Amino acid sequence: MARIIDGKMISTIIKDECKEKAAALKKQGREVCLAVIQVGSDPASSVYVNNKKKACAYIGINSLSYELEEKTTQEELIELIAKLNERKDVNGILVQLPLPKHIDENAVIKAIDPKKDVDGFHPQSVGALCIGQPGFVSCTPAGIIELLKRSDVDICGKRCVIIGRSNIVGKPMALLMLRENATVTIAHSKTDDLREVCKRADILIVAMGKPKFIDASYVKEGAVVIDVGIHRNENNKLCGDVEFESVSKQASAITPVPGGVGPMTIAMLMKNCVDSIELQ
Numbered sequence: 616m617a618r619i620i621d622g623k624m625i626s627t628i629i630k631d632e633c634k635e636k637a638a639a640l641k642k643q644g645r646e647v648c649l650a651v652i653q654v655g656s657d658p659a660s661s662v663y664v665n666n667k668k669k670a671c672a673y674i675g676i677n678s679l680s681y682e683l684e685e686k687t688t689q690e691e692l693i694e695l696i697a698k699l700n701e702r703k704d705v706n707g708i709l710v711q712l713p714l715p716k717h718i719d720e721n722a723v724i725k726a727i728d729p730k731k732d733v734d735g736f737h738p739q740s741v742g743a744l745c746i747g748q749p750g751f752v753s754c755t756p757a758g759i760i761e762l763l764k765r766s767d768v769d770i771c772g773k774r775c776v777i778i779g780r781s782n783i784v785g786k787p788m789a790l791l792m793l794r795e796n797a798t799v800t801i802a803h804s805k806t807d808d809l810r811e812v813c814k815r816a817d818i819l820i821v822a823m824g825k826p827k828f829i830d831a832s833y834v835k836e837g838a839v840v841i842d843v844g845i846h847r848n849e850n851n852k853l854c855g856d857v858e859f860e861s862v863s864k865q866a867s868a869i870t871p872v873p874g875g876v877g878p879m880t881i882a883m884l885m886k887n888c889v890d891s892i893e894l895q
């Protein structure tokens with residue numbers, strides 16, 4: 616039976632480290648402030664945004680909340696971002712995705728000052744990651760690196776397979792694992808013989824968005840399995856992209872859903888917010 620990598624516990628440790636750092640900054644008269652923008656009222660986005668605001672309150676970070684109407688124009692949104700870019704009292708700017716269809720996400724992300732890009736989505740942040748320069752890193756992949764390191768999983772020299780090539784998870788994850796000297800393969804929906812590719816992995820990171828797709832037949836004995844998926848199953852219970860019951864018998868360590876990768880994303884957002892003050 617695999618060791619469970621406890622994301623809830625590790626995320627709490629990181630949040631408490633952030634809390635200490637925020638308190639030390641406050642003593643020097645420097646307060647951290649995150650601006651959170653949501654356009655429209657997608658229920659899932661509202662849950663995420665509320666969790667981010669709650670985490671800010673826990674850590675002692677000020678948060679500004681902008682709940683804009685669905686019909687907000689791209690120009691109005693970019694105008695708000697420009698104002699927040701200028702404000703000295705705002706350290707981080709986060710625009711919750713997805714945005715309504717009439718708004719070009721890339722144009723909006725590009726409008727954020729890279730020094731305040733706590734989501735790490737700006738092309739400058741992504742480019743900096745690619746060439747090993749300092750900058751914000753997308754929170755979910757950064758959180759997975761913390762999970763592995765704080766669980767004493769050896770990354771250097773290991774074969775890592777990532778399933779998924781999104782801008783938010785798969786691509787930055789590959790760059791981060793490469794930075795840790797893993798041998799990295801990115802697989803995706805068009806990969807031939809996905810099972811055989813996955814079976815070679817010492818560390819398998821699954822971000823494919825298909826409930827319980829990865830069963831034990833995809834996993835090498837003793838591999839470390841990280842499940843980025845989050846879905847509701849037929850009984851309305853949360854599950855990941857990995858079939859936990861069978862894979863946990865094959866793997867040496869595994870993240871559960873819930874309580875694995877999920878809580879790490881917000882913890883790393885908080886870390887980016889506290890660290891942002893040093894960039895500014």
Ligand code: GUN
Nearest residue numbers: 709710711712713734754
């Ligand atoms: N939508 C889903 N995940 C994220 C995230 O990490 N950041 C933002 N801004 N929107 C999201």
